[in-house]
């Protein structure tokens with residue numbers, strides 16, 4: 271009852287606040303559909319779009335997939351799915367493409383993220399489309415009466431816990447239907463204690479015993495000012511991590527087994543700091559972000575990477591530089607990590623420029639990113655933009671969507687190098703802040719595909735905004751690029767001495 275009420279409220283919120291009319295024009299033809307916006311993206315109903323332009327479509331009831339027939343293509347979309355299939359009638363081929371976000375399904379209608387789908391739709395209908403939101407005619411949802419008593423009833427079952435076994439250990443997923451703040455965790459002996467202030471747990475429902483796996487029991491205890499969830503562990507665990515996947519609502523505890531620790535442990539002989547991998551983002555047919563005054567991200571990224579490499583060669587003679595690209599050609603995201611691994615890289619630095627859509631705010635400054643679940647909409651949006659390049663690749667399906675469980679497996683694989691990544695990210699941020707006339711925006715985290723494949727400490731640097739006039743002219747200039755490169759190399763020097771010291775003491 272509680273869950274369905276919650277979902278209902280959520281749906282109502284989307285319906286009443288974010289739906290709007292969207293005008294789409296295609297080579298002189300104008301149509302209007304009711305779309306909605308979420309996280310800065312425009313979601314367009316595929317069926318209304320096809321109807322308005324008079325293309326046939328049918329829905330397969332069993333698989334829920336929607337097929338739209340265009341003159342030369344058939345487009346297949348699914349609800350709540352990031353993949354679309356584009357079938358060419360002439361060439362008799364099928365292409366599977368992945369959007370950085372999933373389609374949304376509401377009231378049996380599938381909505382496509384238009385910012386990402388535009389290119390595919392243009393291909394299908396054989397012409398350019400443009401679209402604009404009609405602000406003043408925002409559609410209002412019908413107000414619904416909700417019994418106040420039901421909402422304020424005590425939410426004992428607000429928190430649920432699931433435990434599952436993975437190759438690397440045990441994953442505990444804690445979901446709360448209500449946002450809870452200031453959740454803390456500690457370990458004492460073999461018991462992980464997670465404290466939820468101001469939340470009452472359903473003790474009976476949550477208490478569980480497991481015969482296998484690293485978690486022996488889950489126990490919930492309500493206290494005076496909140497509640498505790500205790501996970502009692504079996505002896506063969508090696509480490510645990512607590513991740514707030516969705517702030518206040520979704521928490522993940524990964525408990526690693528000893529086998530995992532043995533595989534991922536840093537071994538001294540293997541870890542001399544001798545190879546740095548420089549990854550100039552984008553390249554070739556992938557231009558990256560296009561900024562003002564024809565500022566092209568791929569060119570800036572490469573120019574900075576080459577300058578960093580040159581400075582390393584001059585200043586750190588015992589360190590070899592490996593580039594994922596040294597000129598303007600296309601390199602798939604997964605290949606960049608592969609190059610880094612094959613060359614035994616000890617540090618992976620991916621260099622990018624940021625961009626924000628026009629008309630909105632005009633942000634500026636630099637950010638340093640770690641591979642971790644995105645904590646803010648903005649960080650998630652930036653990772654989505656950088657990940658979007660997989661649409662240009664032959665097989666975008668090779669990338670697993672970085673959500674929930676997949677991310678945890680990725681985090682587990684990176685946990686050994688994470689403390690080094692954090693350290694280096696801090697060092698880069700500090701150097702930039704000290705030396706550059708760019709605004710510091712902090713060390714952040716999000717799911718960048720390019721960092722997933724690299725099995726070593728790694729960061730992604732958003733040097734500045736190509737969409738901001740001051741940033742763009744700085745990162746485009748020879749002088750600015752040299753300052754950026756010098757700061758990165760200073761950070762590398764600090765990192766090298768930290769790294770050598772830690773490895774020596776282990």
Ligand SMILES: [Zn+2]
Pocket residue numbers: 551552558559567621622623656
């Ligand atoms: Zn980029």
